[in-house]
Amino acid sequence: MADATMAEGAVAQSVSATSVLAVQNLEAWYGESHILHGVNFHVAPGEVVTLLGRNGAGKTTTLKSVMGIIGKRSGSVRFDGREIIRASSDRIARMGVAFCPEERGIFASLDVRENLLLPPAVRSGGLSLDQVFELFPNLRERLGSQGTKLSGGEQQMLAIGRILRTGARFLMLDEPTEGLAPVIIQQIGQTIKRLKNEGFTILLVEQNFRFASTVADRFYIVEHGKIIDGFANSELQANMDKLHTYLGV
Amino acid sequence: MQALYAQLLVGLINGSFYALLSLGLAVIFGMLNIINFAHGALYMMGAFCAYFLLNLWGVGYWWALIIAPIAVGIFGMLLERTLLQWLSGLDHLYGLLLTFGIALIVQGVFQNYFGSSGLPYAIPDELRGGMNLGFMYLPIYRGWVVVFSLVVCLLTWYLIERTRLGAYLRAATENPTLVRAFGINVPRMITLTYGLGVGLAALAGVLSAPINQVRPLMGENIIIVVFAVVVIGGMGSIMGSIITGFALGVIEGLTKYFYPEASNTVVFVLMVLVLLVKPTGLTGRAA
């Protein structure tokens, strides 16, 4: 897939029927700034797809646009076949989409337990509190602490743990490993693999492509608000040079 | 000595109203980022609601305590849905201006029909009379007002700080976008929160009716004192608003006893002092 945009357009029709998420010509604005200039990609059921790109490329904006948080957007975003480009974020969440923002969004005015219990169930089958503690044992001891008193790694686990309680099967994680120690990064990697095994579909945004390569099935490269390339994990080695150019590493 | 205790009681009563009103203001400001200038007018509407309930339909005080906050609360929610919603994303000062305009409209309408004089509202039979406590004579109704206000304030504090519903409110105050992205209907929460704040104001109005009479302008002066209370306490904490409200009422009462000329101004003077020493208010968390 040398030119993802053209290829995507061509297979869009057949793809959107089976994709969990199908994005076409997504454009988005922050006030006057035109951030996304026509993003095209899709995520198939059970896949872990990663958006790679430099700072400011538009990766986070893409996630936020799918979630309905960005005010001004146009184009087509289909979730489970339904058009959600005009939907409000609470409706989108209730359709089974869960979002874990880059800044983690742990509420300072809530303790850890309240943070965990906050997101309401949107589907049956969400994790119980005990199951969350099984995944992230640290949280059990910190239940009474104020949310923001946790370490970065613990906050990330809290942020992931609480959206797992909702029962949503499509997760969007924005830079889950940013600023975390290697040991924690590993733990998060295990968690994502485990979720994948259980059939979750995950859209990941990452700058750390080495980490991403351990969990992702496919990659897209985002640059200047467009998807400019994409390849499967198996093709990663072959595309290393291109990757270095895109990401400037 | 009797006079001192009597004045202290008056102070506690005023403090009850300050606490209930500043609590409502703080809750509304937290969620909507609007300083609800209409709060005084809505307090007045609560008192009038009790008056109408009694004089038009023979519905007494105890029912009024429940009906008035709900009725005025609904009116407040309608205001929020139709007018205040348009202000999201705009400078907070517009909220002040809009609610100031609403206050003028409400007050003006009531003034037109009821003039400036006070309408009487009788103390309910069950709360008439008084008790001799030895060091002072305590009118039962006045004692009731203080105790009931305290209970309502504490219940509200508990609701917000200790319950699941309160967790939603606190989270939405902090980061409404994310809370909405979890699937919670935040706009509806905002409307309900405004209703809660307004309901508290209306409740204060009902409590106030037998003591202060029912007058169209009764909200106008109290709202400014409540603003000063809020500046002194800082709007960051619920408990802070409650404590500051009661405390300032007591201080005002004491001033009336020791230095009556300053009783109208002591809250404002204190506000100036607090601003000079701790601009973010006593509880610290600034807006």
Next chain:
Amino acid sequence: MTALTDDTLPTTPRAIRDEMIVFAIMTVLLLLVPLTGLYPFFVMQALCFALLACAFNLLIGYGGLLSFGHAMFLGTGGYVTAHAVKVWGFPPELGLVVGTAGAAALGAITGVVAIRRQGIYFAMITLALSQLMYFIYLQAPFTHGEDGIQGIPQGHLLGILDLSKPTVLYYVIVAGFLFGFLVIFRTINSPFGEVLKSIRENEQRAISLGYKTDQYKLLAFILSGTLAGFAGALKVFVVQNASLSDVEVAMSGEIVLMTLVGGLGTVFGPVIGAFIIVATQQYLAGFGSWVTVIQGSIFVACVLTFRRGIVGEISHFFRRSL
């Protein structure tokens, strides 16, 4: 407009030229009023409020600070001048100076306190301070409380101008208004004004550039209060009394309303707004409390649909600074 004064256009030579043209037109119109059938008393009152609104606008339009207590300056200027002229027998010019000085002093004292907060808190603080002044004036013997100071002699300005003659008084008031207006105009278009505007736009940036922003804001506050006091002092000679209604919350609200209707942050908006609101008060005087309802409705309507105000809309439409 998300912020109160988003739309204020930058000061360019063309903008200043446009504004001076309008200023010239305004001056000519004002000078011609006695020749028309227009009731000079109404125009004089409106001019005092116009200056008051312009002074208020200096603070919000260019300093970004909404004062909900400007009535305290109007009242102070009025009471001090009234007392000086009636009780101490000062000639009018000295009375004006003393009244204005009183307002300036109040501005300095209250400014030090109020500047400590911004935005909403600043508005609430100025409101509370104004209420404090109200209660002080209510109880101070020299104001005669609810009765106010009545029957203030108009005297002879500078010994020669007989202010009891309507035409003479009119031109004096016009001169006073134009003087105050020009002070504001000059301030807006000065280096001080530019710094003020940059503080309004992005205070953090101004601080990082080395400006002591608190000092600038305080100066703007004092200047605004002083000119508002001057308006109050002038008004004493027009209405010949000074009363508590000048220090009430309702007055502060009216000042905001005038500026909002005319256009926050515009140069001429407050003048137009003042004339409109004073006119509505004259014509609706018989309607009692409905005036309050109408004023409240105008507030609501302006905030929801008409945020730029009259001059602001005209200014926006023609893409010119007015």
